[in-house]
Amino acid sequence: MTFPKYPEYKVSRVEWLGEVPAHWGVVPLRGAAKQEAYSFTDGDWVETPFITDEGVRLIQTGNIGVGKYREQGFRYISEETFSKLNCTEFFPGDVLICRLADPVGRACLAPDLGARMITSVDVCILKTKSEISSNFLVYFLSSDPYLSFMASVSRGGTRERVSRSFLGSVRILMPSVEEQSSIVAFLDHETARIDALVEEQQRLIELLKEKRQAVISHAVTKGLDPDVPMKDSGVEWLGEVPAHWEVGGLTKFIGPVVDYRGRTPKKVDDGIFLVTAKNIRDGRIDYEVSKEYADPESAKSLLERGKPEIGDLLFTMEAPLGQVALIDRTDIALAQRIVKFKGGEGVMMNSYLMYWLMSTSCQARMETLATGSTALGIKASKLGMIECPAPPVAEQEEIVSHIKRESAKHDVLLVEAQANIDLLQERRSALISAAVTGKIDVRGWQPPAGSSATSVTKQTEAV
Template sequence: MVETHTDFNIWSPLAAIRCNPSRADKRFIYFYLQSKEFQTGVELSWSFGTQQNIGMGVIQNLAVPLGTIPEQTAIADFLDRETGRIDTLVTKKRRLIALLGEKRTALISRTVTRGLPAEAAREFGLKPHTRFKDSGIEWLGEVPEGWEVVKFSREVKIAEGQVDPEREPYSTMVLIGPEHVEAGTGRLVSEATAEDQAAISGKYYCHKGEVIYSKIRPALRKVVKAKNDCLCSADMYPLGGRDKLLNDYIYWLFLSDQFAAWSVLEADRVAMPKINRNTLNELRLPVPVGSEQAAIATYLNRETAKIDQLFTKVEAAIVRLLEYRTALITAAVTGKIDVRGKADKQGLTRTDRTDPN
């Protein structure tokens, strides 16, 4: 026995749905609203409108399959238990992702300011660092003996001058903005040409291998290496190492906790959080010898790749769990799975149950 019920009271901009307790279990309705069937109904309604929002008429006209109150309660009890288990697993996996992120950042931060771990140093034919000196820089602390601490402008060039993104060859080049870079990881998450983005104002030209750093909201640590010649937003700086600094080392240094702490402190001195060119040029940063910089970059490329692979696996597992959660809810609220074992515990007779077929 299945009937439909759409007698809801709704207030905009949020829909407050009140259920008639004699006809609908509110927990059953709660789960039904999370089902694929409900989502599909809403999406089909969107296709006939100009704006993707759920209006009062959309919800009122969507049919909801309702069995008896005891049946709805049994389904809700089943889903409370099963989705609770799924939610616990998802929470644990999200915590694992957070821990992996912390491990990744700690690895980068230690290596770019203290040098390679002893075993890794020997692997690259270097002597492990055993003695350290005060860098004289508050944000940096101690650095290995033998490392220099130099002014940024002396060893890193910030690109100057801008190009017109509406003209060739620039219009068909990839244009990178802060929105294309994942916070804190150094990963480019999307690409589009200047033409695709309808860019009109001046952009910086970036050479392959240069480091692109977002000067706005530095706490987000948005930094990426240019895979090819490209353009970047005026909100970002293309950076290139001079004689003593490798671009790869600059990239990893800018992802460290120490650099982030300095940049946030400096950004807080102005109305809009950003690092201007003069501030960056006055920065003093650590400079390992060239061979060690290359070893640090190679080591971090390898070790962070291992962590990133774990990230990917855990994220994929979360996606599968959430897809299963939605599928389970949909199957239960539409009668496609049998929860009669639960129904028996509620004291139902066989004639009270909805035929799952």
């Protein structure tokens, strides 16, 4: 299915909008608000001491997603604080626009949470006029042209933002009420179909991860031979292991532990890559998830405790606890919350040890030894309390090879599923942008009879 264009266009005089349908209006965002008090205003400055466990619900910047409300915990203020601070209450269906990254200018409809609601100072509340559909406005404020423009004009030291006055001056498009309804109905239907496919791919990813975890956990606790004689490990949570395997505390099978906690190297814009706990994920160092750099002299002093060597095992002691990876390059520095060690020579392979630490049994054991209220952590002195099964080295090699082969199969499917999600999300964004900026005319659109989510790809290819 392809979508027609409008018969006539005009120059919008807004560079990032380009040409728009000839009969559409172009107005500042504040022009969409009702002409009454608090119809276009910022939320309230609510400091941490005012936060309570019940009362008036506080919606924060993290709750504002691109076109969607996101639940991220519950925070409240008391009725007394509400009155004392003269807070501005908003209601379900109002438009909430976040002036703070990421991304700047994202918006969603206020949800119905069954409670009175206020929001934080970096969220703008907009109550729309009767001739403006709140749903259409949220779709417009979720479009790529708008979000790209907002990213280009936002400013800030620690986090980018825009002022409410600037936000109010941003130009938006205003079709007729009837066209807004048509566009909203079209996008509600089509984005729901895309979202259903995305959820399907996300479920597949979770299933693949579970299967990969099961392969690892079984191999490092039961071995590869289903007929091998078994024995009681003597560890309640571990159960039976192959009879010829040794079982003992982790420190029995590893060399000295190098602890990088307690010192933070001086951070700079350009220096030695600093591997933090954030970078260590699922058995590898992810150099993209966080990019921090250490001053070379500061890093040199820190690494006197132990320089990184290829194949050494990194272990996160907290925030997050129990993530592992093998070092794959030496031109790095290691941050706090990380320790480094290696398996004992001729006793324990680093790669086998890594998989053991990743196993479901071992992860559960770490949680029983961990302490902390906001973030679980484990003391180095307790590493020896993490029991570890140790097959002969030759068998460790076989187990590692088996896990790598099976993981590779899962990884191919994981990459494919994530690529499908990325493509669907790109098409979703393209569809929204095309509809709300008038690049396609959906006035004559009707939901196809017997339509299903599986046809969404063909539906969106024409955008």
